[in-house]
Amino acid sequence: MNIPLAERLRPQSLDEVLGQEHLTGINAPIRKMLENDSINSLLFWGPPGTGKTTLAEIISQQSKRKFFKLSAVSSGVKEVREVIEEAKKQNLFSGKSPILFIDEIHRFNKSQQDSLLHAVEKGWIVLIGATTENPSFEVVSALLSRSQVYVLKPLSYEKLEKLVLVATQRYNQDENREFVIKNNEVFIQYSGGDARKLINSVELVLSQFKNTNKTEIEKEDVLQVLQENMAVYDKNGEQHYDIISAFIKSIRGSDPNAAVYWLARMIDGGEDVKFIARRLLILAAEDIGLANPNALSIAQSSFQAVQVIGNPESRIILSECAVYLAVSPKSNSTYLAINSALDLVKKTGNLPVPLHLRNAPTKLMKEMDYGKDYQYSHSYSGNFVEMEFLPSEISGTKLYQPGNNPTENKIKENLSQKWKDKY
Numbered sequence: 275m276n277i278p279l280a281e282r283l284r285p286q287s288l289d290e291v292l293g294q295e296h297l298t299g300i301n302a303p304i305r306k307m308l309e310n311d312s313i314n315s316l317l318f319w320g321p322p323g324t325g326k327t328t329l330a331e332i333i334s335q336q337s338k339r340k341f342f343k344l345s346a347v348s349s350g351v352k353e354v355r356e357v358i359e360e361a362k363k364q365n366l367f368s369g370k371s372p373i374l375f376i377d378e379i380h381r382f383n384k385s386q387q388d389s390l391l392h393a394v395e396k397g398w399i400v401l402i403g404a405t406t407e408n409p410s411f412e413v414v415s416a417l418l419s420r421s422q423v424y425v426l427k428p429l430s431y432e433k434l435e436k437l438v439l440v441a442t443q444r445y446n447q448d449e450n451r452e453f454v455i456k457n458n459e460v461f462i463q464y465s466g467g468d469a470r471k472l473i474n475s476v477e478l479v480l481s482q483f484k485n486t487n488k489t490e491i492e493k494e495d496v497l498q499v500l501q502e503n504m505a506v507y508d509k510n511g512e513q514h515y516d517i518i519s520a521f522i523k524s525i526r527g528s529d530p531n532a533a534v535y536w537l538a539r540m541i542d543g544g545e546d547v548k549f550i551a552r553r554l555l556i557l558a559a560e561d562i563g564l565a566n567p568n569a570l571s572i573a574q575s576s577f578q579a580v581q582v583i584g585n586p587e588s589r590i591i592l593s594e595c596a597v598y599l600a601v602s603p604k605s606n607s608t609y610l611a612i613n614s615a616l617d618l619v620k621k622t623g624n625l626p627v628p629l630h631l632r633n634a635p636t637k638l639m640k641e642m643d644y645g646k647d648y649q650y651s652h653s654y655s656g657n658f659v660e661m662e663f664l665p666s667e668i669s670g671t672k673l674y675q676p677g678n679n680p681t682e683n684k685i686k687e688n689l690s691q692k693w694k695d696k697y
Contacts, residue, residue, distance in 0.1 A: 279474070284328055287336070297424055314421075317409050321428050339373050346386075358374070362393075374393075380405040388417075431462060439455075441476040449484060455476075530600040547580050547585060551577040563608045607682060614673045627665070630648045
């Protein structure tokens with residue numbers, strides 16, 4: 275058949291969607307939205323092949339709204355405005371705002387995204403955007419504030435295993451064959467959690483044996499076909515996640531050679547340089563922290579420079595940053611501190627602020643002892659006076675433990691002199 279197997283298998287209802295039960299199950303937000311016929315602008319954020327386009331099409335079908343689709347890769351402001359004008363006409367006739375689905379919306383620049391704002395505000399369209407990148411970084415704040423963000427999760431191993439079986443059965447039905455796949459795992463590993471890639475690979479392998487007498491497909495048969503068609507670097511697939519993981523772990527492990535190698539692999543494969551720069555920014559705070567406070571500044575400067583410079587010169591900036599972070603001393607003390615603090619907040623709830631730390635802008639508050647007995651640090655020698663700053667219920671709790679490196683050893687010595695009972 276001329277229609278790709280992945281398209282033939284595309285779900286037509288929420289009940290047919292594999293995975294994403296947190297969005298499509300009973301009382302889940304998308305199902306409730308459709309039941310109430312109250313469709314708002316949405317942003318679907320998740321890895322490739324997890325059902326972003328499928329959910330958009332199902333929402334359109336079940337809400338009986340006209341569906342317009344644009345790809346941010348090949349469309350610009352002109353195409354957006356043309357669709358909006360068509361949507362306005364459609365709205366007049368049907369009374370329901372059409373859906374404008376924009377695939378890879380993170381690839382739209384600011385002016386392209388801004389061109390959508392007025393239409394969303396006026397209700398001429400319901401915008402549904404799909405992105406593999408964090409919308410907080412890639413979608414303008416005005417558009418982000420007008421949209422509900424839903425996170426799509428990677429498909430589990432069990433779901434992918436089921437999909438291999440479903441894809442095989444549908445192929446057999448359409449082609450009048452009786453193929454049996456003897457090893458599902460090789461397809462699952464190759465897909466990297468991408469359902470579309472998995473179905474395409476099943477179709478590719480089975481089609482190679484379509485005109486033979488072979489019915490049992492062994493692991494060796496699959497590998498033979500897929501290795502001939504496997505991309506060197508798929509920036510939307512498994513290698514995207516594996517190589518960025520190797521890159522981060524190499525820097526965390528203080529190996530500049532490995533860091534530059536994995537960086538080169540990503541650059542050569544066409545990876546988004548802003549994605550790499552963002553990960554370096556996170557790493558500087560999480561893995562280096564106070565062991566070298568300058569690391570965060572270097573990473574931030576690199577991120578800003580990459581946005582201005584672009585390719586191919588960004589490779590130099592990223593290389594400098596990666597090497598600097600790799601050779602920096604490491605500490606995750608502040609990362610552990612905030613995680614411990616969040617755990618403590620969840621366990622203890624909203625403890626009241628001690629009276630002596632409260633602000634007292636009115637006479638009544640002063641009469642209620644707000645701010646009473648507070649000691650102003652700058653009025654004491656060394657700009658320090660020992661005082662309790664935590665709620666009494668958790669008094670004396672230590673959340674920050676300095677790392678063992680020259681910078682934090684000095685911090686620990688300083689804290690030990692001030693807070694003798696804690697450090």
